Structures are given as C-alpha cells and as structure tokens.
Amino acid sequence: MDLAFSPAEEAFRAEARAWLQANVPNPPLPSGDTKDGFALHLEWERQLFDARYAVVSWPEEFGGRNASLWEWLIFEEEYWLAGAPQRVTQNGIFLLAPTIFEFGTAEQQQRILAKMASGEEPWCQGWSxxxxxxDLAGISSTATRDDTNGGWRLNGQKTWTTRGAFCTHLxxxxxxxxxxxxxxxMTYLLVDLRQSGITVRGVERLDxxxxxxxxFFDDAFVPxxxxxxxxxxxWGVAMATTGSERGLTLRSPGRFxxxxxxxxxxxxSLPDTATPELKDRVTQAWIDAHAYRWQTFATVTKLVEGGHTGPESSMVKVFWSELDVRLHEIALELLGPHAELIDGEFAxxxxxxxxxxxxxxYAGTNEIQRNVIAERVLGLPRK
Amino acid sequence: MRFAFTEDQIALHDAVRDLLNDHSNAAQLREAWGNETGRTASAWGALHAMGAIDAMRAEADGGLGFNEVDAILIAEASGRVALAEPIIETMMVAAPLNLVTIGLSAAVVTHESPFAPWADTAEVIIELAADGIRSRHRQDTTLTPRSSVDGARRLFAVSPNTEVAPASTEVALAFRRGALGTAAQLCGLSETMITVTVAYAKERKQFGVPIGSFQAVKHHLANARTKLEFARPLVYRAAASLRDRDAEAGVHVSMAKAAASDAAMVAAKASLQCHGAIGYTTEADLHLYMKRAWALGGSWGDAAWHRRQITNHLERAPIGER
Incomplete structure (x- = not known):
C-alpha cells in the first residue's frame, strides 16, 4: 500500500493547477444549460482542448495526453478545486467516447473524437x-432499413435529453x-441532429x-x-462500457x-448559524467525500492492475448522488433565509x-441501483 | 499510489480467517458467553501459535515486525467472527510497545473506553492517560465487574492500587492503533451481519416467495452494504497513514472509526429488521454480532466523538487537505 503520488504525477498536478489558476474564467460563466451560457462554455472547452486539458486520458492523436487514470483523477481534483466551469461536453467525452474507443471503427474514431473533445460537435445522449x-429496454423509437441510401430511417421520440437543444449530435x-x-x-446509432426530419424542442428544467x-424523429436519416x-x-454495446475499464465514466471525487x-x-463564514449539530453534519459530509475518494482509489488500483469494475458501480452511483444532495442540503440549512435567493453570492x-x-x-434511478446491489452484489433473488 | 494489499497480506488474512472459522464459530462464541472467562477455548492459543497476536512486535522481540497495514486485515478477520478475545488491546496496543509477555493478553482503559474487556484474564492493565501510558500488573489493580450488552465481553472498571510512572509518551499512537483496530473489527462485523441476513432472506419465505425478493428488504441490505463499501477504504487508508506516521494520521483514524461505527449501526439495524421476529430472539446468531457491534461502536470513541475531533481539526486547519 503506497499512498504517495509519484514525482511525475505531482509535477503534473502542479502544472495543471498553475494553468487552471491562470485560465479559469472569473467571474464564473453563466449556466451552461442555457443557450448563451452553452456558447460561452464551448469557448472554454476550446481553450481546454488547445491546452490539451480537455481529455487528458485520451491518446494524443485525438487531443489527449495519454494520461494514466491516476493523472486523470489528479486533473479532476485540481479542476474542481479551481472552481472551473461545468463540462458541457461531458456526455460525449465521458459517456460516448469510451464506447467509441471500444466498439468504433478507426474511421469513426478519426471522424468523431477530436471534434467532440474540442466542442466543435457537442453530443447529447438519447436513451430515455x-x-x-x-426501464430502458422499453424503448420504442425505430430505425428502419433504407437500402437505397445505405442507412436507416428514424422515427419516434427521445426525451429529457440533457442539453439536447444546443448539441449538434445525439x-x-x-x-x-x-x-x-x-x-x-436494438442498435446503437450516432445521429446528426442538423437535418430535416428532426425537431428539437427545449424543455425547462426544475432549475x-x-x-x-x-x-422528435420523422424519417430522419443515419448512414x-x-x-x-x-x-x-x-444493448450490449451500450452496457459494455457502463463501467468503462478506462475509467472515463467514473464520477471523479474531485467534484465532491x-x-x-x-x-x-x-x-x-456563518458562525451564528453554524450550530454544533450543523457543524457535525458538515464534518460527516467531509468524511463522506474523502470516503468516496479512497473508494475510487481502490477501484483505480484494481483497474490499472488489469481488473474490472462490476455491479459495485451501483453502490458508487448511490453514494455520490446522495452525498451531493446532502452537501447542498446542509448548505441551505446554514443559509437559512438566504437559501431561497437565486441571485447574489449564495445563489x-x-x-x-x-x-x-x-x-x-438520472443514469438509472437509485431505486434501480439498490435492486442491482441487492441482486448482483449480495445475491438476493430477483423474484 | 497503490491502494491495495499485497498478495502476502491477503494470504495471511485468509489463513487467519480459516483459523478463526475453526476456533471461533457461532457455537464456540455461544460457549464463551456461558463460560467463566467469556473467552473462547482455543482461539487465543491458535492465533498465538501462528504468530498473529505478537505480529506487531519487533522481530528482535519475538514478533513478526508487522506494521499497521499488515495487521489491519487480521483485526478485520477477528471482527468478522466477533472474536471474544482481547486481540486489539494485545496485538495492536500492548505488543508493539512490549508491554505484555508473549502469549499473554492485555486489557486497556482510556478516557473514551473506561471499561476494560477481559481484564480479569489479562496479565497487564494498560491505561492510556493524558500524560502517558501506565502499565500495571493485574494484581496491582482492583477490578470491579460491569455487565456488557455483549455477554462475551467481560468488562471491568479498574482502580489502580499502585502509582506507576508513565511507561511511554506515545499515547496518541497507542490510542490510534486501538481505535483503528476496533474500526476494522466493526467492518468485519458489518460484513457478517449482512452475510447472515442475506442468507436468511433467501431462505425465509412469506407470501410464497423468499423475503429477499421484496424491494423493501433489498433496499435495507443494499444501504447497509453501501455504507460498508465506503467505510472500509477509510480504515485501510488510516492504517497506511499510521504506518507512515503521517502528521494527520489522527484525523484519518477518526474518519475511519466514525465511518465504521456508523456502518455497523446501519448494518445491525437493517439486519434485525430483515430478520423480523426471529432476529429478536437469542436463538438466531445475529444477536452475537449485533451486540458486539453496539459495544464496539461506542468504544475507543464513538462516531460523534471522532467527528468532534475532526470538526476541531477543520476549524483550526486551513482547508485544502487533499
């Protein structure tokens, strides 16, 4: 058991920290989940890409640095600690890209990956x-053979597509x-949204x-x-990389x-409202964030030594998602009457x-994840 | 960075686990509940014979020269069977400081754990006091029995009859080893409670199906398993921090003990609920493990105590600890 990072890894951390300190936008960008904010975030993604920080773990030919999983985790810790912007390209670079690395042809990799990472072609996910x-297996959108044009005709509807109104591809x-x-x-298809036969309608979210x-797909074409x-x-293609061996889909501890x-x-900063009881919950959440970090380190050690992630990833999803809620709940309690403000310094x-x-x-409700934990980690019967 | 055990460490753990399955199964644990000492008939001798009890003693002193990382899986294995022996007190506290004769056992009292388990069969009673460690022979103390919820854990309030000079000033290290070993035991106990409950939920049928097929039951156990999944890494990390004499090792041990205590409480509660009425009897083995979890959850600083240490640290320290 060796808890130290190597000198090269520490040097990489220092380099990333310095670059982020010099380049992270201040004041922070507006939300990337609005039309204008999304455009500003794409400029930031371009800046990251040009500095080869957009996809550090990818091969150099696609804009990465061939960074190890450890270096990726280090980069993520520095990225979020620096208060850097949300990653509007994340559904492409973290969810689709590992699948393209594993199942894509060389031609697909050449054509798609770099443009995805630079933000030139942002991707959204069309599952739901x-x-x-x-119940993802309950989808009914169809792709019908079009031999004349050498491809498929899509009909049906996807919904709750994150940033779908701003992305060029699905x-x-x-x-x-x-x-x-x-x-x-079922077939895994890569769809250019910029064509007739596709209608995208933005939906206002809770926030x-x-x-x-x-x-909406109305005879849209996919070659x-x-x-x-x-x-x-x-289905197999979509599932094979949900626990990606390259770890690109790991939710990095740096965020929490x-x-x-x-x-x-x-x-x-709020000594008057930070009661001992609230401080105890702050400490508990801080412990949980570190627990998540070290659990991730155990997983990464396993991956770099040739192991695989299994259904344990469902415990990971339950843990980080509920930790994130707790962190914010405690903050709102500390803020008291200021919690409701969506302007100002605490917004x-x-x-x-x-x-x-x-x-x-999202990404499988926690009720479904708990079923997976019970059935596939603990071995309880499905029925 | 390599956050995993070596093959040797895992092999040793497996050997200890197998040994304990032979010498400390549920039936043997029940015997310990009923006998005079509260200790098992043969587990201590077997562990001593394989070198586990004295593993953290220097080789020159007859030990194996183990560090905290080497020893932590032994501690976890002892928790998994609710071992009714003072292994943490002896293996992790007394032996590395050479405060007990090889083969004999120690009892420990601290401000946070004022009742010493199995003190009447110990060679020495070690007091981790604010100004140092005091070690007394049992004959030089007066022991007043107290009753633990865990029938195997024979507890004693200790009155010193003699004044002795502090044996060492490494109080913090000794206390952290004890708290860490207890945290590892709590992880082992959580695992066992979940395992026996899963087995029961697969077997027990109601409404014509195993109760383990109901989502309400599944989710209780999934919660308990998830708590354990995120407590264990903190325990292993704290072991490495102690081994490395990390300046923040005390905080890391507190994180480990707080998380392990909480995980064991969640596992105990979920396990009892999923067992239903049979779990409320002492005929089911669950109570053996659950009661140990309750006892150890409050020993060596309970979760709230350890979180207070961390809160104090966070209030003093600049943020940015990585």
Whole structure:
C-alpha cells in the first residue's frame, strides 16, 4: 500500500493547477444549460482542448495526453478545486467516447473524437423516451432499413435529453428489429441532429434552465457508417462500457471534495448559524467525500492492475448522488433565509441543490441501483 | 499510489480467517458467553501459535515486525467472527510497545473506553492517560465487574492500587492503533451481519416467495452494504497513514472509526429488521454480532466523538487537505 503520488504525477498536478489558476474564467460563466451560457462554455472547452486539458486520458492523436487514470483523477481534483466551469461536453467525452474507443471503427474514431473533445460537435445522449425511463429496454423509437441510401430511417421520440437543444449530435438506442423484444433488436446509432426530419424542442428544467429537450424523429436519416457496433446488438454495446475499464465514466471525487471544501468555508463564514449539530453534519459530509475518494482509489488500483469494475458501480452511483444532495442540503440549512435567493453570492447553493436532486434520478434511478446491489452484489433473488 | 494489499497480506488474512472459522464459530462464541472467562477455548492459543497476536512486535522481540497495514486485515478477520478475545488491546496496543509477555493478553482503559474487556484474564492493565501510558500488573489493580450488552465481553472498571510512572509518551499512537483496530473489527462485523441476513432472506419465505425478493428488504441490505463499501477504504487508508506516521494520521483514524461505527449501526439495524421476529430472539446468531457491534461502536470513541475531533481539526486547519 503506497499512498504517495509519484514525482511525475505531482509535477503534473502542479502544472495543471498553475494553468487552471491562470485560465479559469472569473467571474464564473453563466449556466451552461442555457443557450448563451452553452456558447460561452464551448469557448472554454476550446481553450481546454488547445491546452490539451480537455481529455487528458485520451491518446494524443485525438487531443489527449495519454494520461494514466491516476493523472486523470489528479486533473479532476485540481479542476474542481479551481472552481472551473461545468463540462458541457461531458456526455460525449465521458459517456460516448469510451464506447467509441471500444466498439468504433478507426474511421469513426478519426471522424468523431477530436471534434467532440474540442466542442466543435457537442453530443447529447438519447436513451430515455416518454415510456422508457428506468426501464430502458422499453424503448420504442425505430430505425428502419433504407437500402437505397445505405442507412436507416428514424422515427419516434427521445426525451429529457440533457442539453439536447444546443448539441449538434445525439447518440442513442433505436429498435432495428421489430420482431425482437426487450434487450434484443436494438442498435446503437450516432445521429446528426442538423437535418430535416428532426425537431428539437427545449424543455425547462426544475432549475429554470432550458437544459432538457425533446427530440422528435420523422424519417430522419443515419448512414451505415454511423452504426456503432453491430446492428441489433446495441444493448450490449451500450452496457459494455457502463463501467468503462478506462475509467472515463467514473464520477471523479474531485467534484465532491471541492463542494465539501466550499461547505466548510461556508460554515466558517456563518458562525451564528453554524450550530454544533450543523457543524457535525458538515464534518460527516467531509468524511463522506474523502470516503468516496479512497473508494475510487481502490477501484483505480484494481483497474490499472488489469481488473474490472462490476455491479459495485451501483453502490458508487448511490453514494455520490446522495452525498451531493446532502452537501447542498446542509448548505441551505446554514443559509437559512438566504437559501431561497437565486441571485447574489449564495445563489449557486440553491442552483446546485436543484441539480444535485437530479443525481438520484438520472443514469438509472437509485431505486434501480439498490435492486442491482441487492441482486448482483449480495445475491438476493430477483423474484 | 497503490491502494491495495499485497498478495502476502491477503494470504495471511485468509489463513487467519480459516483459523478463526475453526476456533471461533457461532457455537464456540455461544460457549464463551456461558463460560467463566467469556473467552473462547482455543482461539487465543491458535492465533498465538501462528504468530498473529505478537505480529506487531519487533522481530528482535519475538514478533513478526508487522506494521499497521499488515495487521489491519487480521483485526478485520477477528471482527468478522466477533472474536471474544482481547486481540486489539494485545496485538495492536500492548505488543508493539512490549508491554505484555508473549502469549499473554492485555486489557486497556482510556478516557473514551473506561471499561476494560477481559481484564480479569489479562496479565497487564494498560491505561492510556493524558500524560502517558501506565502499565500495571493485574494484581496491582482492583477490578470491579460491569455487565456488557455483549455477554462475551467481560468488562471491568479498574482502580489502580499502585502509582506507576508513565511507561511511554506515545499515547496518541497507542490510542490510534486501538481505535483503528476496533474500526476494522466493526467492518468485519458489518460484513457478517449482512452475510447472515442475506442468507436468511433467501431462505425465509412469506407470501410464497423468499423475503429477499421484496424491494423493501433489498433496499435495507443494499444501504447497509453501501455504507460498508465506503467505510472500509477509510480504515485501510488510516492504517497506511499510521504506518507512515503521517502528521494527520489522527484525523484519518477518526474518519475511519466514525465511518465504521456508523456502518455497523446501519448494518445491525437493517439486519434485525430483515430478520423480523426471529432476529429478536437469542436463538438466531445475529444477536452475537449485533451486540458486539453496539459495544464496539461506542468504544475507543464513538462516531460523534471522532467527528468532534475532526470538526476541531477543520476549524483550526486551513482547508485544502487533499
């Protein structure tokens, strides 16, 4: 057991910290989940990309640094500690990219990855449909063969698509075999949203931003070169990288350490409302943020030594999402009558609270995750 | 950075686990509840024979020269079976300081743990006092029995009959080792409570199906398992911090003990609820582990005490600890 980072890793930390200190926008950018804010965030993503900080763990040919998982975690800690902007490219670089690295053709990798990382082509995720949320296998949007044009015709609807109103591309699952049921007969498709046959309608989220969208497909076209993996095998493609061996989908501890640090500063700045009981909860949340960090380090050690992540990732999702809610709940209690303000110096806590509340819902609700933990980690019966 | 145990450390853990399964199973633990000493018939001797009790003693002193990381999995394995022996007091507190004869046991009292378990069978009673460590032979003390909720844990209030000079000033290190070993035991106990409850929930049928198929039952156990998943890394990290004599090791141990105590409380409560009425009897083994968890949760500083130490640290310290 060796808890020290190497001199090279510490040097990388120092370099990243210096660059972030010099470049992180101040004052902070407006929310990236609005049209104008999104555009400003894409400029920031371009700046990150040009400095090769957008996707540090990717190969150099796609704009990365070939950084190890440890270096990626170090970068993330520094990134969030520096108060740097949210990553509006995250659904592409963290969710789609690992799948493209694993299943994509060389041509797809060349054509898609660098533009995704630079923000030139931002991607949104098209999983959920009006009647398929937690039950993802219940999707009904179809892709029908179009041999004349060498591709597929899409019909149906996706919904709750994060930043769908601002993105140029969507990845998602579509039914390509009308006879097949449930997990069979789906194909993972990469869709250019800039075409007739697609209508995107922004939906206002809980926090007031237009960060959601409904996406309607009316004979929209996807060429064969934009099928990811095999036709009718999309479920396996989508699931294979949910616990990506490259760790690119890990939720980095840096985010929660940064929030816990801000929470401690908040409590210190409000000595009149920081009762012993509230201070105890601040400390508890700080312990939890560190627990998350060290649990991640154990996982990363396993991954770099050739191991894999399994259903344990469901415990990780439950833990960080509920920790994020707690961190913000405590802050709101500390703020008392100031908690409701969505202007002024404390506004980010109410904003952050509303965003944190989405955590236990998205990426598989925590109820589903607890079922997975019970059945696949503990071995309790499905029925 | 490598946050994992070595193959040797894991192999040793497995050997200890197997040994304890032979010498400290639930039936043997029940015997300890009923006998005069509260200790098992053969576990101490077997652990001594394999070198575990004295593992943290220097090799020159007859030990294996183990550090805290080497020893922590032994402590966890002892917790998993609710071992009715003063292993933390002896292996982690007394032996590394050479305060007890090889093969014999020690009892420890601290301000946070004023009742010494198994003191009547100990060679020495060690007091971790503010101004130093005092070690007395049992004959030089008066022991007043107290009753623990855990029937195997024979507790004693200790009155010193003699004044002795502090044996050492390394009080903090000794206390942290004790708290850390107890935290590891609590992780082991949590694991066992979850394991026996999962087994029961798969077997017990109501409404024609195993109760473990109900989401309400599943979610209790998923919560307990998740608490454990995020307590263990803090325990292992604190072990490495103690080994490395990290300046913040005390904070790291407090994080570990607070998290492990809380995880064990959650596991105990979930396990009892999922067992239902059978768990409310002493016929089910659950109570053996649950009562140890309750006892150890409050020993060596309970979760709230350790969080207060951390709160005090955070109020003093500049933020940015990584």
């Amino acid at each position: 449909e009006p009647n398929a949320g937690s 990845f998602g699952l579509f039914r390509t075999d009308p006879e097949a049921e449930r997990h069979n007969g 007031g931003d237009e960060g959601f969208a409904e996406v 064969d070169v934009n099928v990811l993996g095999e036709v009718n095998k999309g 350490l940064a929030t816990a640090t801000k929470l401690i500063e908040l409590a210190k 980010h806590w109410m904003k952050g609270y509303q965003f944190a509340l989405s955590g236990p819902i």
